[in-house]
Amino acid sequence: MESSLEEERRQSLLVRATEPEDLAEYTGDGSVDFRGSPILKRNTGNWRACSLILGTEVCERLAYYGISKSLVTYLSTRLHEGNVSAARNFTTWQGTCYLTPLIGATLADSYWGKYRTIAVFSTIYFLGMAALTLSASVPSFMPPQCVGSVCPQPTLPQYLIYFVGLYMIALGAGGIKPCVSSFGADQFDDTDPVEKTKKGAFFNWFYFCINIGSLISGTVLIWVQENYGYGIGFGIPTFFIALAIGSFFLGSEIYRFQIPGGSPLTRACQVVVSATRKRKVDLPVDGSLLYELDGKSSAIEGSRKLEHSSEFSFLDKAAVILWNERDGYHDPWRLCTVTQVEELKILLRMFPIWATGIVFFTVCAQNSSMFIEQARRFTGKERGFSELQRMGIGLFVSTIAVAVAALVEIKRLQVARAEGMVHQKVPVPMSILWQAPQYLLVGVGEVFTSIGQAEFFYNQSPDAMRSLCSAFALVTVSLGSYLSSFILTLVSYFTTRNGQLGWIPDNLNEGHLDRFFWLITGLSSLNLLVFLYYAQQYKCKRASVA
Structure with missing residues (x-):
């Protein structure tokens, strides 16, 4: 009920802007402001908003690489693991860091939106960094040093606080990573030729920021860890992830937000189920006879319509309109729009x-x-x-x-x-x-x-x-x-x-x-x-x- 009222309010605001020059002042890609209202281009988005997002990425990557670049060495010298074990533990952890983005992305696209997802997973990230700092700073949590050729194995609590912190970082980083890049790109309007060009430059700057974070962590932080210990070496990235969270929230009023469109996995399943149910139905020769909403709006909230393509034609059967589906309510598990199929x-x-x-x-x-x-x-x-x-x-x-x-x-x-x-x-x-x-x-x-x-x-x-x-x-x-x-x-x-x-x-x-x-x-x-x-x-x- 609340979402429908919100939609009516946005539509009424757009109706007021009846002149073409008024409409041109609003974004044309469906983005809204922090409160869910149609958004003016001149006050939001663009490089002003992206500078905060890019700053967040620098801090987050500095924290991530501050851990990852020394992880193999830490596992070998502090946890006394062999070459294969240390390398395998590193790649398993790194793999988890880049598998958890599926969790963050699903929540962002389906329910929470990118902004809220970044906020939640940033907090998890910070708690993981804090746990790692404690594991390298508090004597009872620190793994034992080697005495000559004898290297005592860490105790269970020492293992737990280190690896729990490590995998909290994996969850936090994964939740943030797919959302930050796409949230930054959302600050440029696809329907505006000037802003669309800037979006291409954003990805170059985004990757540049990743490498700035990597460069600082691979030089300064590694030097600090080797010369002043892992307590300070982990504490500095912990400070920077806190700085990243603060930097991100500063831009709340000037960001552009895309409305979550519901579960994309559910929509994909609906297409497969509907096409399978109609597998014996013949496709129309004219693709325009397939089911699609009238007008400019898509049935998928926050999405533009997609044009029909000839590939994977079996899936088009999900959009074939049967005689009993021509009027009234349409079951999404039996009839899907062309955009959903595409x-x-x-x-x-x-x-x-x-x-x-x-x-x-x-x-x-x-x-x-x-x-x-x-x-x-x-x-x-x-x-x-x-x-x-x-x-x-x-x-x-x-x-x-x-x-x-x-x-x-x-x-x-x-x-x-x-x-x-x-x-x-x-x-x-x-x-x-x-x-x-x-x-x-x-x-x-x-x-x-x-x-x-x-x-x-x-x-x-x-x-x-x-x-x-x-x-x-x-x-x-x-x-x-x-x-x-x-x-x-x-x-x-x-x-x-x-x-x-x-x-x-x-x-x-x-x-x-x-x-x-x-x-x-x-x-x-x-x-x-x-x-x-x-x-x-x-x-x-x-x-x-x-």
């Missing part, structure tokens, strides 16, 4: 493109796991390309990166053998700069792929599913991390049978980490070929302007 078609078209991101992020997962293990053996410490073209370049460059990592490992093992260090768990006399090309190439690949992904999944998604589609993009990071853990487990199992040391023993000088990198190179090459095939077949979304 939502599901978009998801199906995007799926192959989405799936190719998994292996890419398996490569990226090595940045903070096996690349670090390899490094400790060295030292003891508008748009030129389309979204799909950017992603393709990123996939290609990342394939080269992991091949370079394999070549560097071959060189490192050669030096270890030449110096008689094969059976010694000591750093080899090689400069860490040998790793610079692989890190540079992964970084370049991630810039192209991540920005391309962010734009692709936002621009191609239905209006009422933007958080969810952004979450799907992030889930590739999760599945890439899980795939990395799975591959590590398989490699460890098959290469350690019959008493063998395996490819990745605790002493890497006795192993064959290069073979692991060549395996990832082969998977990445195959993945690139699959991407190229489906990218050529992809047809872009067409939103109705009528």
Whole structure:
């Protein structure tokens, strides 16, 4: 009842603006203000609102990377885990961080909206950071130090406070991540050509802010953790996530809000059920005879209409109007609008493109796991390309990166053998700069792929599913991390049978980490070929302007 009254109030306000010049002052993408009223362009959104959102992203990423970049080292040196165990725990946690976006995105698109979702999950994030800080600051919660070669295992409470805090961060970060990028993009009106151009620039700035947070955490915070301890090293990111929450709330009055459109998963199920029920019904030759609401408004709140496409024609049967459905109430499990059908078609078209991101992020997962293990053996410490073209370049460059990592490992093992260090768990006399090309190439690949992904999944998604589609993009990071853990487990199992040391023993000088990198190179090459095939077949979304 309350929502219908709210809708009537918004419509009455729009009716008052009868002149074209009055209508032009309002956003045309269905966005509203903090109180749910139609929103004026001149007072809201644009870079003024985005500056606060981007500032929030810098602080949040600084906090996230302040934990993630030192996690493998912390697990190895403080919790006394082996190489494979530390790498597997890291990739499992990282995978969880990028799987939980599905929770945040579903809540944002279906019920809460992006603003409220960010607020709730930011609080969970802060509590997780506080727990980690306590685990590294309070003596009774701190894991025991090694005494000579003896390294006592942490107690159960010490494990619990650390890992509970760690996975609260995973839940908080996941809830925030798909909403911040799409909420920032919502500050630009798709129906305004000038603002639509600015939206493309937003994704570049958004990724720039991610890397600023990563740069500061990877230099300043890591230095603080190594020189002043993890208590201060975790306390600083905790302060910054609190700062991010405060920064975000400052812009409440100038943000533009998209109305939640209900559960997209329910709508997708309705299309499948309805199409299955009408599987024996013939499709009309003229697509305009399929069911759709009259006028400009869509049946899905907060969404523009989508034009009919010829792909996956079986699903069109969900929009066929039977003789007993021509008047009165329509059961959504029996009759769906063309826009609702097209939502599901978009998801199906995007799926192959989405799936190719998994292996890419398996490569990226090595940045903070096996690349670090390899490094400790060295030292003891508008748009030129389309979204799909950017992603393709990123996939290609990342394939080269992991091949370079394999070549560097071959060189490192050669030096270890030449110096008689094969059976010694000591750093080899090689400069860490040998790793610079692989890190540079992964970084370049991630810039192209991540920005391309962010734009692709936002621009191609239905209006009422933007958080969810952004979450799907992030889930590739999760599945890439899980795939990395799975591959590590398989490699460890098959290469350690019959008493063998395996490819990745605790002493890497006795192993064959290069073979692991060549395996990832082969998977990445195959993945690139699959991407190229489906990218050529992809047809872009067409939103109705009528």
